[in-house]
Amino acid sequence: MQNKNKLICTLLLIGGCIGSISSCSSREDGGTTEPDGKIVLNISPNIIEDEIITLANTETKSGSSVLQNSVITKEQMSYGNDFDALVEITASSGKLSNAAASLDNKAIAAANPRMGNGISYVVRIFQDNAGSRGAQIGSDYTFTVGGTPPKITVDGGTKYQWYAFSSNEATVPATMIAAGKSVIDAPVSSNKDILYASGTISTVSGNNYLDINFKHMTTRIDVNIDSKGMFVPMSGNSDATANIGTYNGTTFTGIITQQTFDLGTGSFYGGAAPIQSDKALDSQVYSSKVVSFYSSSGVFIPSGNTLKVKLTNMEFREFNNVLHKFNRVSYVTLPQSSSKLLGTNFKYNVNVRLIQSAVNVGGVLWARNDISYEGSNSYNVPNTRINGFDGFQPIGNLSPTTYYWSWNALTNTGTPNSSTYNSAQDPCVQLYPVDTWRMPTELEAKTLTTRTPNNFRSGWVAYASFPNNANFGVTFNHTAGANTPEYGSARSELYIQYNGYRPVNYTPNENSPYSNSITGWTYNAKSTPISSYPDTVGMFWTKDPGAAAGTAKAFVWRALFSNNGVENTASFPAGNIQDIDKRTGLNIRCVRSVAAPNT
Structure with a gap:
């Protein structure tokens, strides 16, 4: 039986079990089949961290470059009355994880980057109707990494289709998993790290393993704020926020966008609307803070001096705990010599090293x-x-x-x-x-x-x-x-x-x-x-x-x-x-x- 299982797995792998698709099989540790012919799918989640290609830029239809280089904008000084800043934009390089699971290796997931403990995700299983997605089997299966071992009971010897999604948070928003809903509405997906994976599985007798390789579906921009040049830490005031966009004042427009996400196709669709709301800084008292933004589409950066990091109510704490608050909006300019397009599914860093103004x-x-x-x-x-x-x-x-x-x-x-x-x-x-x-x-x-x-x-x-x-x-x-x-x-x-x-x-x-x-x-x-x-x-x-x-x-x-x-x-x-x-x-x-x- 094990040799037969290996043959089935090999055929499935050749058949295209790559990318975000991971097949399931009976691994060499054996297993039991339920008396009624049911089998157990053992779920193993994983996140693919895309590699940044340090080669020439790729061209879009409009002629803009989709940047995938590690350095996008060299560090330069931005001057302001409240504080100055050394600013730069970089792309995060990371080793591309193995998206295609080795079907006869019971330690498959251990070799790949794992999801962090406490992250919740949803799995949906569907009938496979000659290659088309049929009716959903069972309910939505919601699991939390590090909790009860995730398992789903289905029929053995059957082919299914599946997809899984997450917002990379401790709780999947209820509005994201409304019963029977096959899309995540734009307001719900707004500024969320949407994770998605899909594929087909063919179950066999014994234990079956479904390795889910999630992929980031958004463009992530981390605004990394450093206050060591202010020579004091930032405080943890609850009203301190950040945003990134163009221009300032009443004409400020966020460059982060939101769209509806189709769970069936695994893609965003519809018009991309700018997100105007700011994001709060974390509450710790420290010299560095990270504010993460997630855009549903590639992020366009215009040339000139229009790109800004918007910092509101920045507060700093002396070592004797005396607070100094800039109770207003401050802008840090990120000058650009040419327009750029930050590609989707990649992570970028906007580094802002605050410095006492002179x-x-x-x-x-x-x-x-x-x-x-x-x-x-x-x-x-x-x-x-x-x-x-x-x-x-x-x-x-x-x-x-x-x-x-x-x-x-x-x-x-x-x-x-x-x-x-x-x-x-x-x-x-x-x-x-x-x-x-x-x-x-x-x-x-x-x-x-x-x-x-x-x-x-x-x-x-x-x-x-x-x-x-x-x-x-x-x-x-x-x-x-x-x-x-x-x-x-x-x-x-x-x-x-x-x-x-x-x-x-x-x-x-x-x-x-x-x-x-x-x-x-x-x-x-x-x-x-x-x-x-x-x-x-x-x-x-x-x-x-x-x-x-x-x-x-x-x-x-x-x-x-x-x-x-x-x-x-x-x-x-x-x-x-x-x-x-x-x-x-x-x-x-x-x-x-x-x-x-x-x-």
Whole structure:
């Protein structure tokens, strides 16, 4: 009997049991036939992951290219007021699974990619009327991967037709499996990962195995959002959403489409209507999130600057759990040099690496805060970062081993570069994403030191319970773009805080407020004239070496204190460029590597 079964299986395989069709048979482990001639079909589900072909593009009738290459749009910068982003579009490459089941191998499904546990799917069995699909046998059979072993009882020695479908979710929507319904209506299939498989089976005595190889019927686009360049994780706010489409505002039109899906033919039909509704971001607090979109037809991407990722109510969480929410719609542009068509049944990635927007002052794009070297965290945010959201620290909190750097040293306690500037040792260059920021030049620093500040900040210590909290600095307004209050009042413009400096020979393990480790600063500066204070200084490295050996250029501001008999006052003379010993610990205010203005 087993030899006969093998012969039957071989004939079936030759007869075309390929693609999404998997035959059933009695495998070599034997089995029993029910007394009434019934047999049991053992169901084994599997998903075919299509391979992306890295060859020339194929042409459509309209002349557009159906892209199947791994790189579609090279990464480039998109500028915005809320945040900037490095964006690219890629195609996911994957190994094509074995769609044709080996009929005499009882471990057939184990060699193929499996469906994940908890995914539900529906199987329908039909009479085979001389090659035509006849009446349905039994009811809809709904199974869940990882649950009760899926089995269907049918007649032995009979040929059947079948198809199976799923939305690749834990529950198949009730509207998708309405009794007797042979189509999935467009609103029901909207933005769903429709899985489908069909074929014929010929049952034999003993155990029979039906291996269902599902295929993705939609075009999948994953919008991968990364916030490591914001240097904080995204929060889990429930109203944060994303979409992808063309134009913005009231003219925004989604590029994801919906159509009715015919279960009989395994294809979408009818007009493809754009899906306008946004999709929610997940609720986890982390530096990366994925929003998946499923289109019933190939996705057309126009040329120019019309393609946008729409981000609504993006919220970021500081490490002390303070939230900063951009309570509006923000758009990230994905420029395209030519129009493209993303083919169906493939997966594509739209990668959006969010970056803190810079402050444009005189054409130079400045970071919103100094860089610091922080401890590790559970959100996968790099240790070296720009605290663009965190409020400016009072001097009592500025650790000499966190906020101060020797010249051209990769870490805050690293050895200074004794030679000429090396970009590989520039801590700004190493900020995520690499090569987005760098140390400023002397010329760029002069654009600030020779510029009249728009505001001065004198933060005297007001309460005895908050000693060491004095802070002073200058503010420069945007000369292009708009301020962004979500970063905090001080950082909505360019605020330069005077933080003193770490001397060459400092006290490494001194306790706060670091009076010996950070000098040139007044720790307890009160407005009441109870004493006099030394002048305050802010010092920041440039990338240029100094005229004297062992020095580098720094831009320096001072705050001069005086006492008029009633109160202490502070004046702010213009800054200048000075040669400073490279071993000194100064603050670093980065600039963008490419000074393209924000829009």
